Amino acid sequence: MEVADGTPLKKSLARSLRKEKLRALALIAPLLIFVLVTFVLPIGTMLTRSIDNSIVEEILPRTVLALEDWNEKGDELPNEMVFRSFVEDFQDAIADKNHTKIGSRLNYEVSGMSSLFRKSARKVKKWDLTDNAPIKQKLIEVNKAWGDVETWAVIKTHSVALTNGYFLNAVDMQRTPFGAQAQPENKQVLVKLFIRTLKMSLIITGMCILLGYPVAWLLANLSNRTSNLLLILVLLPFWTSLLVRTSAWKVMLQNQGVINDLLVWIGLITDDSRLEIINNQFGTIVAMTHILLPFMILPMYSVMKTIPPSYLRAAKSLGATNWTAFWRVYFPQSVPGIGAGSILVFILAIGYYITPEIVGGTDGIFISNRIAYHISSSLNWGLASALGAILLGVVLILYWVYDKIVGIDNVKLG
Template identity: 50%
Template structure:
C-alpha cells in the first residue's frame, strides 16, 4: 500500500465524517428542541406517578416514629408522636407546607385536608406565647434571628442540641425552598418550646461545655424552668380535633411516607393499599378499568366506522382525474379548517332530541313525537362526532396509497375473466392495505387520547379516560394520579403499536 493510498483513504474517511457531522448539526436544533420541549416534560410528568417526597420531607420526625411502630387495633398515638408532629407541623405551618402535604394525604383519605389546615391555624397556641415571653424577658436577643443562627452555627452546640438544630435548619431550608427571604423572617416561636424541651430531656452537663455566652443564656433559661407551663401535646392536638385519635389518619401518613409510591398506579386500576397489602376498591368506587375498556372499545368502533365510510370516498377520489380529485380533497380537508368546538356544537344542533334530524324524522312520520331518538349525550353521539372529526385521517393515507395502484392491474384481471368483485378483492384491495393500516393506526391512536369531544357530547357513559386525566391535571390537582393514568394509556398504546408491528409489520404501512 502506498502512502498515497493511505492518505486517500484517510481523506475519504475524514470527508465522510465531516459530512456526517454536518448532517447531525443540521438536525441538532430539532433534536434539542424535541428533547427539551417534548421528551423531557413527558418523562418529568411520568415520574410524578411514583414520586412522593412531600410527606417524608415535610413530616420527617413524625414519619420516623411511625415507621418504628406497629399500628395494630390496640395502638394509640402517644405523647412522643404528638411532640414530633408538633415540631413538624409548626415548621410546615410557618412555611405553609402543611396544606400541601394535607392535599396529598387527602387523596388517600378524605378529611385530612381540613384536619391539617385547622390544626395549622391553631398550632401557634400551644404554649408558645408564654414560652416566648419568658425567653425574651430574660434576654431580648431570643427574639432575633441572628441569635438563633449563632446558637446552631457551632459544631459543638449542634452536637449538644441536635433537635433544635435540625428544626431550625429545616425551617430555614424550607423557607428558601419556597423562595422566601429568610433574613427578613422572625424566628418561629415554636423554637422556644423545642429548645426547652430538649434542654429538659438532655443531661445537665450539656450546657457546661458550651461557649460562655450561650452557657449563660441557657443556664438562665434552665434556672426558671419551673415557670414554663408544661405542654400536653396529645391533649392539645385532641382538643384541636378528635380526628387526631383516628388510627386511619396515622396509617395513612405512615403508608404514604416513602419517597416513591405505587399508590397512584394502584388507584389508577381500582386497587388500593389496605392493611393486608393490595386490595380491590369497593364496587361503587371502581371507575378506571371500566373507563379504560370503554375508551378502547369506542376507539375501535370509531376506527372501523372511519374505515367503512372513508374507504369508498378514497376509492372514488383515486379514480378521478387529478383536477377533480383535488377539488374533492378540499371538501375532505374542509373540516380541518373549522374549529373543533364549532363542529361539535353543530353536531349537537343536528342530533339533539329537538334537533334537525329528529324533527325531520318526526315530520316525515318515521318516528312519533314521543319516541325521538337519543343520538347525543351518550356513546352514539361520541362515535358520530369523533368519526366525523377523524375521517380525514383515514381518507388521506388511503387516497395517497390508492393513487399509486395502476388501474391497468384491475383491467388485466377483468380481461382474464375475473368478475368485478374478484378483481377488486384479489387485485385492488390487497394493494390498498398499506394505506388502510396507516389510516387505522392513525385514527385509533388519535381517538384513544381524545378528550374535548367526548366531554361535550359524551353524556353519562360516552366519556374517555382522557377526560379523567384532564380532571386530575386541571381540577383536582392530583397530578400523580393523572400521570399514572397517562402512563398506563401510553404503555397500552405502545404495546398495541408493537403488536401491530409484529403482526402486520410497520414497513407495510404507508402514508403515501
C-alpha cells in the same frame, strides 16, 4: 499509505468522516433539541410525577422517621415521641406555609385530611415545645382525628418517596397498610373508562374504514378535476375548528334538532318519541367518526393513488369477476393505507376529550375526560400522570401487536 500532507490515509479518512458526521448532527440539531425539549422532557417529567411522592418525607421528615417503629396494622396509637416529632414538623411546615400542601396530598387518599391539617394549624402554631410537657393528649384535644389510628396509618402508608399509590388508584385499587386492595365498589370507575375508551376507539376506527374506503377509492379513480373537488370537500371540514364541528353535531342530533325534526316531519317517528341520539355513546361515535374521517381518507387515498388501474383490468381480462378482481388484487394492495389510517385514527381517538365532553353525556365519555379533570380540577397530578402513563403504555402495546400482525413496514402514508 499516506495522503499528500503525510498523515496516514486511514486517519485522514476518519477525520473527514467525523467532520461529515458532525455536520450532519449540526443540521439535525435544531430538530433533535426541539424534540427533546417539547416531547421527551415533558413526557419524562409526567411519568416521574406518577410515582414521585417525596412531598410527605420532605415536609414531615422527623415524623416519617419516628413512625418507622410503629405498627400501622395494629390498633394502638403511636407513642409520645411520634406525636412530638409530628408537632415539630408541623410547626416548621406552618412557618413555611407547607402544612396545607401535605393536607391536600393526603386528602386524595382519605377525605377530611385537608381540613384536619388546616384547622389544627391555627392552634398548633402557637404552641411552645420547650417545656417538654406531654403533647399526645394535647394534640388529640385539638382534633379527635389525631386519636384515630387510621390518620397515622395514612401518613405512614403514604410516606415512601416513590409510591405505587397513584398507579393503584388509576386501576381502581388503593394502597393500604395491608397492601394493595380494591377500592370500594361505588368508587370504581377508571378501569371501566379505560375499557370503554378502547372499545369506542375501535368502533370509531371501524366506522372510519367503512365510510372512508369508498371515498378514498373514488378520489383515486375519478378524473383529476372531479377528484380535486372531492378532495376539497374532504379537507374543508378538516380545516374547520374542532369545536365548531362538534357544536354543529349538537344542533343536528339534539332532541329538537335537525334530524329529529326531519324524521317527525316525514312521519317516521311521532313528536313524543324523538330519538335519543346525542349525550350518549351514539352521539360520541357519530361526531368523532366525522371529525376523524379525513385522517383515514388521506392515507388511504395516497396509497390507492399508487395502485395502477391496469392491474384490475389485467385481472378481469384473465377471467376474474369484479368482486374477485377487487378482493384478490386491489384490496391487498390498499391494506397499507388502511393500516396507516387506522393507526392514526385509533391513536387520536383514544386521547380525545373535547368531543366526548360535549356530546358524550354520561356513558359516552372517555378516560381523557378524567385525566383532564384531575389535571385542572382536582389537581391530583400524580393520578393524572399515572392514568396518562397507562394510556401511553396501552398505545405502545397495541402498536407492538400491530407491528407483529401487520408489520409496521407495510404501513404507508403515500
